[in-house]
Amino acid sequence: MSRAGSSSPAIELKGVSAGYLVAEGLKSLRRKYVEVLRGVSLRVGRGERLAVIGESGSGKTTLLKVVLGLLRPVKGDVVVLGHRIYDIPERERWKVTSRMGYVPQDPFRALNPRLRVADIVAEPLTRLRLPESEKRERVRAAIKMVQLHESVLEYYPSRLSGGMMQRVLIARAVVHEPELLLLDEPTSALDVSTQAQVINLLNSIQERLGCAMVAVTHDLAVAQYLADRAVVLYRGVVVEEGPLDEIVRSPKSEHARALVASYSLGSPALLGNV
Amino acid sequence: MVLAVEAKELSVGYEESDELLWAVREVSFEVREGEAFCIVGESGSGKSTVASAIAGILPPHGVTDGELRVGGRVVVRGNERDYEGVRGRLVTYVPQSPGASLNPYLEIGDQFYYVLSSLYGLSRREAVEKARAYLRMAGLEPDAVLDRYPHELSGGMQQRAAIALALSTGARILVADEPTSSLDAHLRLQIVELLKRLRAEAGLTLIFITHDMLLAGALSERVAVMYAGRLVELGPTREVLRKPLHPYTSMLIESVPVLGVKRPLKAYTGEPPSPGEPSGGCPFYERCPFRLEVCASENPPAKEVGESRRVACWLF
Amino acid sequence: MSALRGRFNSAAGFLDLARRAWRRSTRFRVGSLLVAAMVAMAVLGPYVAPYPSDGWGLVPRNAAERAGKPPCLEFPFGTDNLGRDVLSRVLVGARLALLQIALVVSVSLALGLFVGVCAAYYRGPVEALLNYAAEVFLALPAMVIALALRLALGQGFHVVVTSLILSWWPWYARSSYVYARAVVEMEYVLLARLAGVPDRTVLLRHVVVNVLPPVLVQAITDLGSVLLEASAINFLGLGLPPDAPDWGIVVQNGFKYIVSMPWVSMFPGAFILATALGFSLVGDSLREEMDPKMRRRWKLWF
Numbered sequence: 001m002s003r004a005g006s007s008s009p010a011i012e013l014k015g016v017s018a019g020y021l022v023a024e025g026l027k028s029l030r031r032k033y034v035e036v037l038r039g040v041s042l043r044v045g046r047g048e049r050l051a052v053i054g055e056s057g058s059g060k061t062t063l064l065k066v067v068l069g070l071l072r073p074v075k076g077d078v079v080v081l082g083h084r085i086y087d088i089p090e091r092e093r094w095k096v097t098s099r100m101g102y103v104p105q106d107p108f109r110a111l112n113p114r115l116r117v118a119d120i121v122a123e124p125l126t127r128l129r130l131p132e133s134e135k136r137e138r139v140r141a142a143i144k145m146v147q148l149h150e151s152v153l154e155y156y157p158s159r160l161s162g163g164m165m166q167r168v169l170i171a172r173a174v175v176h177e178p179e180l181l182l183l184d185e186p187t188s189a190l191d192v193s194t195q196a197q198v199i200n201l202l203n204s205i206q207e208r209l210g211c212a213m214v215a216v217t218h219d220l221a222v223a224q225y226l227a228d229r230a231v232v233l234y235r236g237v238v239v240e241e242g243p244l245d246e247i248v249r250s251p252k253s254e255h256a257r258a259l260v261a262s263y264s265l266g267s268p269a270l271l272g273n274v
Numbered sequence: 275m276v277l278a279v280e281a282k283e284l285s286v287g288y289e290e291s292d293e294l295l296w297a298v299r300e301v302s303f304e305v306r307e308g309e310a311f312c313i314v315g316e317s318g319s320g321k322s323t324v325a326s327a328i329a330g331i332l333p334p335h336g337v338t339d340g341e342l343r344v345g346g347r348v349v350v351r352g353n354e355r356d357y358e359g360v361r362g363r364l365v366t367y368v369p370q371s372p373g374a375s376l377n378p379y380l381e382i383g384d385q386f387y388y389v390l391s392s393l394y395g396l397s398r399r400e401a402v403e404k405a406r407a408y409l410r411m412a413g414l415e416p417d418a419v420l421d422r423y424p425h426e427l428s429g430g431m432q433q434r435a436a437i438a439l440a441l442s443t444g445a446r447i448l449v450a451d452e453p454t455s456s457l458d459a460h461l462r463l464q465i466v467e468l469l470k471r472l473r474a475e476a477g478l479t480l481i482f483i484t485h486d487m488l489l490a491g492a493l494s495e496r497v498a499v500m501y502a503g504r505l506v507e508l509g510p511t512r513e514v515l516r517k518p519l520h521p522y523t524s525m526l527i528e529s530v531p532v533l534g535v536k537r538p539l540k541a542y543t544g545e546p547p548s549p550g551e552p553s554g555g556c557p558f559y560e561r562c563p564f565r566l567e568v569c570a571s572e573n574p575p576a577k578e579v580g581e582s583r584r585v586a587c588w589l590f
Numbered sequence: 591m592s593a594l595r596g597r598f599n600s601a602a603g604f605l606d607l608a609r610r611a612w613r614r615s616t617r618f619r620v621g622s623l624l625v626a627a628m629v630a631m632a633v634l635g636p637y638v639a640p641y642p643s644d645g646w647g648l649v650p651r652n653a654a655e656r657a658g659k660p661p662c663l664e665f666p667f668g669t670d671n672l673g674r675d676v677l678s679r680v681l682v683g684a685r686l687a688l689l690q691i692a693l694v695v696s697v698s699l700a701l702g703l704f705v706g707v708c709a710a711y712y713r714g715p716v717e718a719l720l721n722y723a724a725e726v727f728l729a730l731p732a733m734v735i736a737l738a739l740r741l742a743l744g745q746g747f748h749v750v751v752t753s754l755i756l757s758w759w760p761w762y763a764r765s766s767y768v769y770a771r772a773v774v775e776m777e778y779v780l781l782a783r784l785a786g787v788p789d790r791t792v793l794l795r796h797v798v799v800n801v802l803p804p805v806l807v808q809a810i811t812d813l814g815s816v817l818l819e820a821s822a823i824n825f826l827g828l829g830l831p832p833d834a835p836d837w838g839i840v841v842q843n844g845f846k847y848i849v850s851m852p853w854v855s856m857f858p859g860a861f862i863l864a865t866a867l868g869f870s871l872v873g874d875s876l877r878e879e880m881d882p883k884m885r886r887r888w889k890l891w892f
Contacts, residue, residue, distance in 0.1 A: 055458035056429070068784065094786030102784060110777040114799045120778075127786040162317070163545045172781070191316035192485060196529035196541035218459065221531035225539060248534055255460075262459040263488075263533040292614075 008082035010180045010212035011044040011067055016076035018066050036062040037073070037236045044212050046179070051227035051244060052216040053259070059236040060216045064184055067214075068102065069093040081179055098127055101173030101211070105184040107165035111157040117143075117168055118153040124176040142175040143168075145205060147197075163194035167201070174205055181206065183215040187222050199225045220248065220263055232256050276346065278447050278479040279305040279328055283340035284350065286323050286332065294337060297323040299503040301340075302576065305496075307446075310473060310480045312494035312511065314487060314526070316546045320503040321483045322451055328481060329449045330361030345447065362393060366445035370452040372432035375439065376424040382409075382435055383420035386442055393443055404442055411475070412438035413468055430461040434468065441472070448472075450482040454489060466493055487530050491515050496582075499523050502547045502557035505576060509583035519585040521562045556588070564589055604803065611879045618875035624868025628861075631684035638681060644674040645682030647833035658851050668853040670843055680858050682835040687865065690747075690836075691816045694754040699809045701755070702762025707797050709763075710770030711789075721767065724760040732757035732819055736828040750820050750829030758816065762805060769801040776800075807880060811873025814866030821862050837862050 019035040037059045044050045054060035065071040066078060069085045078085055083096045101124070104110045111120060121139045130138075143150060146167040152160070160168065166189070173181060186202065187195040199222065206213045215226045223230060223244060230247055232240040232255065239253040251257040286298040298320040305311045315321040326332050327342055327350060342350035345364035349357050369375050377385055386405035390396040396404065406416040412434040424432055433453070440448060453469065454462040470493065473480050484490060490497050490511060497514050499507040499522065507520040518524045528540040544561040556562070556569045568588050576586040611618040639645045649672045650656060656673030659665055667676035702724075709720040736753035743749060773779065774797060782792045823829045824838030825845075832839065837858040844854025 055460075070780075094784065097784040098786045100784070102781065104777040104781070106777065110781060112776075112778040112796050112800065115795070123782060123787065124785045161545055161548065191546060192487075192526060192529050193316060193542055194545055196531075196539040197543070199531070199539055200541050219531075220459070221533040224533065224536060225531055258460045260533065262461075262463045264463075 008079070009043050009045050010048070010081060011042070011214070012077070012079040013043075013066070014041050014077040016040045016066060016073045016078060018062055018071055018073035018076075020062075020071075033074075035236065037066070040076070040233075040236070040238055042231050042238065042241070044180075044214055046212055047210050048229065049206060049213045049227040050215070051223035051230040052214060052233060053218065053220060053223055053230055054216065054233035055218045057235065058233040060233055061184070062236075063233065064102075064182060064216060067182065068100070069097055094127070098124065098176070099179050101176070101178035101181045103166075103169045103173045103181075103183045103186055105188065107162065107169055107189060110169055111160075111165060113157050115156075116153065117155050117157070117160075120157075120168060121153075121172045121175055124172060124178075128176065138175050139171075142171040145174065145208070146171045146201060163190060163197070166190060166194075166198055170198070170201065170205070174209060174211075177209055177211075179211050181209075181211050181213045183213070183217075183226075185217055186215060186226075187219070188217070195222070202226060220259060224248070232259070276307045277304050277343070278307045278309070278345060279303075279311075279481065280343040281324075281340070282342075284324070284327065284342050285339040286320070286327055287337040287339075288333070289335055289337070297503055298327070301500070301503075301505045303498050303505060303508055305479060305481060307479055308473075308477055309496060310494045311482075312490040312497045313481070313483050313500060314485065314490050314497055315483075315500035316485055316526075318502060318546045318548050319500040321500050324500070325367070325449050325451050325481070325483045328447075329365055329367035330357035331367060362443050362445065364445055365447040365449060366440040366443045368433075368436050368440045368448065368450040368453060371456045372429070372436040373424070375436045376432060378424055381421055381423055382427075385439055389439060390442060405438075408438040408442045409435070411441065411472065413464075414438065429457055430464065433457060433461075433465060437468070437472070441476070441478075446477070447479045447481065450480070452484055453482055455484070455486070462489070469493060487515070487526055488532070499526070504557055504573070504586060505584075506558070506586050507584065508576070513583065519579060519583065519590065520558075520587050521564050521589075522558045525561070556586075604806075607876060607879055611875050615875040615879070617871045618879075621868045621871025621873075621875065624864055625872055628684060628865045628868060629688065631681055632688040633685075635681035635684045639675075639678035641675040641678040642682065645678035646835050647674070647679075649673065658847070660851075661853055667857045668851065670840070670854045671847055671851065672843075676840070676854055676857055679835060679840050680837065680861055683837045683840060683858060684861070686830075686834070686836045687817060687820075687862075690751060690754075690820045691813045693751055694758060694816050694820070695809050695813050698755045698759035699762050699805065702759040702764075703766045703798065703801065703805060705759070705763040706766025706768075707770045707793060707801060710767050710774050711793060711797060720763070724763040724767075727756060728760040728764070730757055732823065733826075733828070736823045736826075740828045745827075745829065745831050747830060750823045753823065753829075754816060754820060758812070761812075762809070765805050765808060766801050769804055770797055773797050773800045804877075804880065807873055807876045809873075810876065811870055814869035814873075817862060817866050817869075 016037060017035060017039055018037045019033055021031040022034050024030045024032045040063065052060055052063060062071060066073055067080055072086050081096055081099055085093060085096055088096065118139055121142055122135055125135050125138060139153065140150060143153060148164065148167050148171070152164065157165065183202070187198055190198060203226065213226070215223065217223050227244055229242065230244040231238055232247065232253070234255040240247055240251060240256040247256060248260055251260050282302050283300045284298060284302070285296055285300055287294050287296040301324060313321045313324060328344060330349065332355065338350050338353055338355060340350070341348065344360050347360055349355060349360055383402055383405060387398055387401040390401040390404055402420070405420065409416045409419055414431060414434050419427065419431065419435060427435065454465050457465060466489070469480060472478055482493065494511045496509065497511040498505055499520065501522050507514060507518065507523045514523060515527060518527055525542045529542065531539060542561050547557060555571045556574055559565055559569045562569065566588050574586045574588045576584045577590055579585050579590055612622070636642055636645060641650065644650055653673035656669050657671055659669045661668040665675050665677065667680060669675055705720050705724060709717040732753050735756050736749055739749045739753050779792060779796050782796055821838030821841065824836050825842045827842065830836045830839055840858040841855045844851060848855055
């Protein structure tokens with residue numbers, strides 16, 4: 001199912017600056033504004049795969065919050081799935097966000113321990129007004145798409161391993177066939193062997209659904225596999241942008257260069273094996 | 275040749291809700307003095323437990339079997355453990371996140387003081403002198419760090435301070451648990467360089483734990499691969515990476531995404547078993563593409579293959 | 591990995607928790623037996639009491655010859671100054687005891703939970719207002735409220751129950767608030783809201799459901815404490831009328847004769863104690879079962 005037909009991009013940010021109000025000191029009641037993102041512009045077309053490369057403190061989490069409609073920027077335009085999301089009142093924003101899929105970073109905090117997997121995965125279908133039978137079908141299809149066995153549907157999260165939790169979250173994020181998939185460090189919590197499985201899984205899902213996929217990660221090597229284009233974020237500013245291969249081959253900004261260099265750890269030894 | 279660490283059929287277990295789970299099973303290896311040795315494994319492999327056993331920080335409710343020697347002294351024999359004079363003196367430990375080894379309520383200078391005064395009875399002035407030396411060795415500017423609290427330092431500086439603190443005990447064996455995992459990528463290279471330099475300058479024996487094959491390749495001379503509590507392969511790092519013998523080692527190498535190389539990622543099905551899941555035969559049986567009938571019922575013993583390489587696999 | 595899983599295990603199934611506690615904790619077993627005995631008494635009391643009318647507080651016809659008898663075969667717990675069989679009074683009194691504490695705890699829990707959860711979820715002015723209200727009631731001891739109500743509304747069941755509810759609900763409110771604050775920050779709540787799940791459903795399905803277990807366990811322990819306070823209020827004559835079939839009242843009846851007829855106060859007093867102990871043991875052991883870290887450390891020292 002290709003969404004390439006839609007004209008508006010999945011995400012379009014223009015000159016976005018955002019931050020938080022923080023208490024100024026222990027004794028003061030005043031709050032000061034701490035800027036976390038400055039003048040960030042980026043564009044994700046329908047069906048495109050983008051990686052947002054950033055380390056801790058780069059502002060990548062804030063960027064996700066802005067796109068999800070959770071943090072109003074002090075400057076700039078935010079257009080998500082064709083809507084100026086901050087012009088919509090907060091209680092109505094679900095109309096846009098329900099067309100997205102979001103996989104948060106920490107699977108332990110993203111699964112309600114008192115709900116069965118089936119109910120967790122079915123939740124995004126709440127507003128779709130589907131008959132129960134169809135909901136069940138979609139849930140079953142989603143679970144199969146993440147290569148988990150149907151019996152998992154009856155489990156509570158406590159019975160799931162780390163890799164299984166991640167897959168359940170991905171199933172939940174795609175059950176309603178979103179137009180945009182947002183992933184926050186999708187493989188950081190996983191073992192090497194599971195990481196590879198999940199990377200391949202995400203790509204096959206993205207291909208099938210034709211949705212735009214934005215993966216926020218600090219791992220350049222993983223980003224290679226999940227995206228064609230990348231945006232490098234450093235201290236709240238976009239320092240580099242373009243096709244990922246090019247950034248890796250010839251990084252232009254100082255930070256990107258340092259980043260790429262740090263991946264030269266032992267590569268020659270492994271390269272010899274490939 | 276003096277062995278810094280020698281493990282013979284070492285097993286370590288924990289009690290978890292009434293059951294005894296073995297996190298490490300019958301592991302045997304040697305670490306020579308002055309060597310850089312790496313233990314590689316995923317979650318549940320038991321690598322952190324081995325590190326804790328060497329460093330002398332196993333929890334009191336742990337259970338052990340087999341034998342472990344550190345610096346020539348027996349520290350584990352059967353279910354008896356004795357780390358007197360070894361822990362903190364011969365072997366020191368740097369945990370994964372520097373937040374765990376640096377007391378958040380003490381300034382860095384104070385932390386050195388407490389460690390050095392309790393180990394060697396040094397006065398405050400003497401302790402600060404030593405602290406300066408070690409901090410400089412770790413690449414930190416002492417005046418910028420001594421009066422600071424850990425949270426005032428960046429992650430990289432914290433890690434360096436933790437390493438300096440560990441070294442100040444005068445121990446010659448440094449056990450580091452995932453020394454770079456909690457750091458941003460551009461800091462990793464720096465810490466690797468630091469550890470290499472420290473080894474050269476101070477003649478340290480470095481034992482570190484990681485899941486990152488690339489790190490192992492960059493920093494270690496010999497590597498031990500663990501899976502589900504067992505040692506599955508052991509040998510010189512370059513050779514093991516170039517020509518892995520055990521199917522699990524091959525899997526580890528093939529699944530690692532390497533920057534600049536876009537081969538398709540080979541994903542093996544299944545996941546590492548959680549600690550304590552009993553397995554009659556080889557723990558890798560479920561996922562092994564080369565499995566034989568015997569693998570299901572009998573656990574392969576470690577065999578010498580060529581000089582200085584060991585594998586625990588029925589293929590050999 | 592398994593250590594992390596322990597965090598979830600405690601939440602999936604109250605019955606599993608109880609079953610585990612039964613298997614592993616002597617305190618739980620002792621406590622549950624005490625509680626079960628009390629509940630059985632409450633249900634069957636009036637039917638097995640040898641002198642049911644005595645139990646309900648009525649003075650028997652042959653009062654004069656019966657009065658003040660120490661425990662004997664005919665009256666295992668003795669008789670009080672009006673000739674009523676203390677055993678029957680205790681048996682019948684169990685029902686009121688159970689009713690009072692069940693009512694107080696369930697209503698204050700419901701109220702406190704609602705207030706705490708709403709304060710944590712909606713934040714802002716709602717949070718400030720609700721927390722302030724809880725603070726105000728937290729400052730009022732049950733006795734003082736009981737006194738005021740007694741003066742305003744006269745004696746009765748409503749006094750003891752209302753004063754206790756008014757003084758207990760803020761504890762649950764505060765407790766729920768603290769847990770709810772943590773739950774509300776969880777990503778699964780965020781995901782539900784992003785999906786457009788209405789607030790009311792999010793509150794019930796995600797927040798209340800995860801805040802309830804620890805607070806509920808606290809409530810079980812509180813059943814014992816509430817019994818002590820309720821008995822005290824009745825003892826002081828601020829709640830139930832003088833001849834009501836309530837343990838606190840019986841203790842009060844016997845208080846004037848504490849030297850000559852100690853058994854009249856002793857037996858109901860002992861039952862109050864045993865019941866409170868039972869609930870306390872059950873609640874404590876459940877709480878320990880819920881916290882995986884505590885479970886392991888116990889073995890360290892014992």
